[in-house]
Amino acid sequence: MVGIVGYGAYIPRYRIKVEEIAKVWGADAPSYKKGLMLREKSVPGPDQDVITIAVEAARNAMKRAGISGEKVGAIYVGSESHPYAVKPSGTAVAEVIGAVNDCHCADLSFACKAGSEGMFLAYGLVKSGEVEYAFGIGADTSQGAPGDALEYSAAAGGAAFLMGTKNVVATLDCQYSYMSDTPDFWRREYMHYPRHAGRFTGDMAYFKHVRGGVEGLLKKAGAKPKDFKYIVFHQPNGKFPVRMAKDLGFSDDQVKTGLLVPTLGNTYSGASPLGLSAILDEAKPGDAILMCSFGSGAGSDGFIFTATKALPKVQGRAKKTRDYLDTNPFYLDYGTYVKFRRKIRKNVED
Amino acid sequence: MLTPAIVRRNTPQRYRMEAAKCAKCGKVFFPPRLICDACKSRTFKPYTLPQEGTVVSHTVIRTAPRGFGDEAPYCMGIVELTDGTRILCQIADCEPERLEIGLKVAIEFRKIQEAGESGVIAYGYKAVPGR
Amino acid sequence: MRDVAIIGIGMTDFGELWNDSLRDLFVKAALEAMDDAGVDHIDGLVAGCMSPGLFAGQEHIGSLLADYLGQAPIPGVRVESACASGGMALRTGIAYVASGMHDVVLCGGVEKMTDVSGAQATYALATAADQDAEAFHGATFPGLYALMATAHMHTYGTKREDLAQVAVKNHDNGMLNPHAQYRMKITVDQVINSVKVADPLNILDCSPITDGAAAVIICPLEMAKKLKKKPLVKITGSAHATDTIALHQRADMTWLKSTADAAASAYKQAGVKPSQIDFAEVHDCFTIAEICVLEALGVVKKGQGGKATREGLTARDGKFPVNPSGGLKSKGHPVGATGIAQIHEIVTQLRGDAGKRQLKGVKRGLAQNMGGSGGSAVVHILEVL
Numbered sequence: 121m122v123g124i125v126g127y128g129a130y131i132p133r134y135r136i137k138v139e140e141i142a143k144v145w146g147a148d149a150p151s152y153k154k155g156l157m158l159r160e161k162s163v164p165g166p167d168q169d170v171i172t173i174a175v176e177a178a179r180n181a182m183k184r185a186g187i188s189g190e191k192v193g194a195i196y197v198g199s200e201s202h203p204y205a206v207k208p209s210g211t212a213v214a215e216v217i218g219a220v221n222d223c224h225c226a227d228l229s230f231a232c233k234a235g236s237e238g239m240f241l242a243y244g245l246v247k248s249g250e251v252e253y254a255f256g257i258g259a260d261t262s263q264g265a266p267g268d269a270l271e272y273s274a275a276a277g278g279a280a281f282l283m284g285t286k287n288v289v290a291t292l293d294c295q296y297s298y299m300s301d302t303p304d305f306w307r308r309e310y311m312h313y314p315r316h317a318g319r320f321t322g323d324m325a326y327f328k329h330v331r332g333g334v335e336g337l338l339k340k341a342g343a344k345p346k347d348f349k350y351i352v353f354h355q356p357n358g359k360f361p362v363r364m365a366k367d368l369g370f371s372d373d374q375v376k377t378g379l380l381v382p383t384l385g386n387t388y389s390g391a392s393p394l395g396l397s398a399i400l401d402e403a404k405p406g407d408a409i410l411m412c413s414f415g416s417g418a419g420s421d422g423f424i425f426t427a428t429k430a431l432p433k434v435q436g437r438a439k440k441t442r443d444y445l446d447t448n449p450f451y452l453d454y455g456t457y458v459k460f461r462r463k464i465r466k467n468v469e470d
Numbered sequence: 471m472l473t474p475a476i477v478r479r480n481t482p483q484r485y486r487m488e489a490a491k492c493a494k495c496g497k498v499f500f501p502p503r504l505i506c507d508a509c510k511s512r513t514f515k516p517y518t519l520p521q522e523g524t525v526v527s528h529t530v531i532r533t534a535p536r537g538f539g540d541e542a543p544y545c546m547g548i549v550e551l552t553d554g555t556r557i558l559c560q561i562a563d564c565e566p567e568r569l570e571i572g573l574k575v576a577i578e579f580r581k582i583q584e585a586g587e588s589g590v591i592a593y594g595y596k597a598v599p600g601r
Numbered sequence: 602m603r604d605v606a607i608i609g610i611g612m613t614d615f616g617e618l619w620n621d622s623l624r625d626l627f628v629k630a631a632l633e634a635m636d637d638a639g640v641d642h643i644d645g646l647v648a649g650c651m652s653p654g655l656f657a658g659q660e661h662i663g664s665l666l667a668d669y670l671g672q673a674p675i676p677g678v679r680v681e682s683a684c685a686s687g688g689m690a691l692r693t694g695i696a697y698v699a700s701g702m703h704d705v706v707l708c709g710g711v712e713k714m715t716d717v718s719g720a721q722a723t724y725a726l727a728t729a730a731d732q733d734a735e736a737f738h739g740a741t742f743p744g745l746y747a748l749m750a751t752a753h754m755h756t757y758g759t760k761r762e763d764l765a766q767v768a769v770k771n772h773d774n775g776m777l778n779p780h781a782q783y784r785m786k787i788t789v790d791q792v793i794n795s796v797k798v799a800d801p802l803n804i805l806d807c808s809p810i811t812d813g814a815a816a817v818i819i820c821p822l823e824m825a826k827k828l829k830k831k832p833l834v835k836i837t838g839s840a841h842a843t844d845t846i847a848l849h850q851r852a853d854m855t856w857l858k859s860t861a862d863a864a865a866s867a868y869k870q871a872g873v874k875p876s877q878i879d880f881a882e883v884h885d886c887f888t889i890a891e892i893c894v895l896e897a898l899g900v901v902k903k904g905q906g907g908k909a910t911r912e913g914l915t916a917r918d919g920k921f922p923v924n925p926s927g928g929l930k931s932k933g934h935p936v937g938a939t940g941i942a943q944i945h946e947i948v949t950q951l952r953g954d955a956g957k958r959q960l961k962g963v964k965r966g967l968a969q970n971m972g973g974s975g976g977s978a979v980v981h982i983l984e985v986l
Contacts, residue, residue, distance in 0.1 A: 133563045133601060166541050167562060167580040171593060175579040203591060212593060215485045216579060447601040450563070459540060469536050469720060471732070480733065501733055527755075527854060529747035530800040531739060535727055536720045538739040546744055548752075548849040558748075558849040559738050566800065571755050582738060592737070 128180025157358025161385025198234025609638025687940020775927020
């Protein structure tokens with residue numbers, strides 16, 4: 121029986137409200153909030169990046185799994201904002217949790233589905249018997265261009281899932297991926313900010329690929345929407361996943377636990393993984409969970425999990441996702457936000 | 471000074487807080503040393519520091535050294551970990567007015583400094599109060 | 602071992618000396634000391650300088666300074682113990698003379714700090730902290746002393762105003778010192794409301810960035826007696842002690858153990874108790890430092906440094922005047938020069954040459970010079986014969 125043996129989330133403490141960004145650009149905050157179904161977003165501190173977020177999420181997963189680091193045979197960190205263009209992020213995770221040196225490690229990228237890709241690879245390796253435990257981690261500190269609609273949502277956070285076969289807290293019952301070559305969102309080498317194809321990114325990219333992923337997954341598993349207690353889709357804003365769920369025949373009740381975007385923003389590779397970790401914080405043995413990521417470019421990874429009797433024992437071993445999200449946030453003004461995100465041109469220090 | 475060799479050499483202590491415990495008298499050294507100043511023994515056992523502690527002194531750095539300007543003002547403290555070992559580090563995600571002797575903190579993995587825009591990034595530990 | 606005396610002193614003004622280079626500063630102070638001693642030749646030169654490499658891009662200054670002083674090929678060497686480099690230069694010179702290796706030795710100190718930016722100066726100074734355990738994390742020297750101050754205030758009830766009073770008192774003294782960098786009166790309110798540097802320390806709690814040099818000439822006491830030019834000053838105690846340079850690795854972060862250890866040794870050499878010292882020049886790099894130093898020297902009990910300052914013990918007209926020169930705070934702190942400048946002030950006072958800031962009837966003075974946050978300390982006791 122292969123599945124998740126430990127999971128962990130991490131969300132930085134800083135936030136910025138839609139109003140704070142809108143006032144700088146002369147934009148209409150209420151319409152943005154309504155259009156995006158999003159009130160605020162997380163911001164990484166100046167000392168946080170994908171590596172620090174992935175590490176903290178992985179440490180939380182290790183606390184829940186209760187195994188020693190050297191047993192981890194593979195680590196995959198998926199992100200579109202790795203701090204180095206060349207040099208892996210996952211190696212730092214391996215060092216911190218003590219998985220060195222006997223470990224396979226790789227960084228992944230595929231816009232917002234890089235995290236679920238890692239989960240898929242980890243699952244596959246464990247299932248094949250290649251490794252005993254493997255990490256799939258999704259984390260991002262994404263940047264929207266100043267003034268762009270993405271600036272209101274591009275957020276920071278991540279979640280880590282340790283796959284294994286012993287003391288599984290959620291079995292991974294079925295997996296299905298769906299993809300095509302669709303240029304809806306990209307960032308070219310040496311560019312600071314990503315670009316997107318406006319309204320094309322909706323129907324032709326997000327909705328088409330999430331639908332493809334979920335329908336394929338349900339077909340492969342022989343399951344129906346009502347079979348699931350919880351579902352989580354990639355959540356670039358509050359509107360897309362809710363509309364998608366409705367179109368596919370899911371209810372608001374199934375969506376709400378994993379829907380973090382209204383106060384978190386879009387954590388890109390961390391988005392559906394964080395939704396899943398929030399669900400695992402709450403789920404009870406026997407609950408079925410459907411997850412479907414989406415990554416521009418474009419594709420989706422779908423998973424079906426079932427919570428086991430072991431889950432309740434580990435839920436309290438590390439900080440929960442909603443605790444990171446809801447407890448004592450620190451709101452930034454736009455000036456501090458652009459300082460933290462290094463958008464201010466300064467003199468080179470001598 | 472921050473070079474790849476320095477970053478690599480310090481990885482065990484900065485990433486995992488690996489200390490050295492004197493095999494003879496039990497004194498803990500962090501960073502590790504080669505001879506115990508208490509009993510002069512040269513044999514040590516590997517020892518990982520606990521990840522929780524209490525602030526025993528604190529300050530707010532407002533005039534920052536090179537490379538730390540973007541973070542100023544930032545909190546620093548001497549933290550006594552639960553085993554009694556003291557470390558000095560930044561206290562992150564902490565409003566200056568929240569600082570007090572006795573503040574409970576936990577260790578988090580953070581970026582400490584960078585060798586300019588194109589150089590290596592050094593990571594390590596910071597203390598963070600509960601949210 | 603031979604007894605050692607100081608026969609000549611010299612120093613430059615302290616301040617932002619844009620027209621003077623490191624070598625100019627040293628040579629000016631050294632020539633003044635040689636003239637004061639009435640010698641035109643020295644047998645050896647010891648220069649205390651913390652970081653000529655980082656501040657002036659120049660190493661190998663032992664030879665450079667001997668040459669520019671017109672004394673090559675005499676042996677010349679630089680010694681370094683962070684901000685205690687000056688004190689170390691004197692102590693090294695004493696070893697030369699006392700041992701019989703050399704007779705007339707120039708012990709100088711110099712630092713040229715304003716040729717680099719403020720950020721570079723802060724970086725250079727921070728190299729005196731533990732790079733792995735302190736500086737790496739963004740600790741600064743004001744920050745480390747602030748940690749001492751926070752702990753001292755918490756443990757002993759020392760007040761913020763007590764810290765400020767150290768600066769106020771030292772500026773009162775420095776106003777009367779023509780060599781001092783900041784000769785202006787300040788108030789407790791001004792200190793507390795000045796720009797914050799590292800809480801609870803403000804800019805007026807901190808010694809400044811300074812260019813300057815000082816020098817003394819020493820020789821065997823018996824040789825000095827034959828010169829009979831000025832009141833003769835004998836070095837009766839010279840001690841040095843080390844401690845962890847990382848503040849948090851000490852058992853008690855408010856206790857300057859290296860100063861206490863060095864002082865104990867110096868008192869023993871001189872055969873005196875703290876109560877037999879008439880006045881002191883101490884290392885007030887930050888206001889809290891002077892408070893902790895008073896305690897480590899045994900002038901007051903542990904924890905009482907703030908209270909004693911508040912009650913006027915250390916004022917110029919107090920029972921135990923401290924830093925009549927203005928200290929590092931008002932006189933300025935060219936780090937390598939500071940230890941020798943302290944000796945310059947003590948000799949000046951013992952000779953009765955201190956003008957408006959002259960202390961009455963002083964026969965025995967103590968100099969305490971400290972490196973980093975207390976990782977090293979040098980203590981000298983001087984007596985006028």
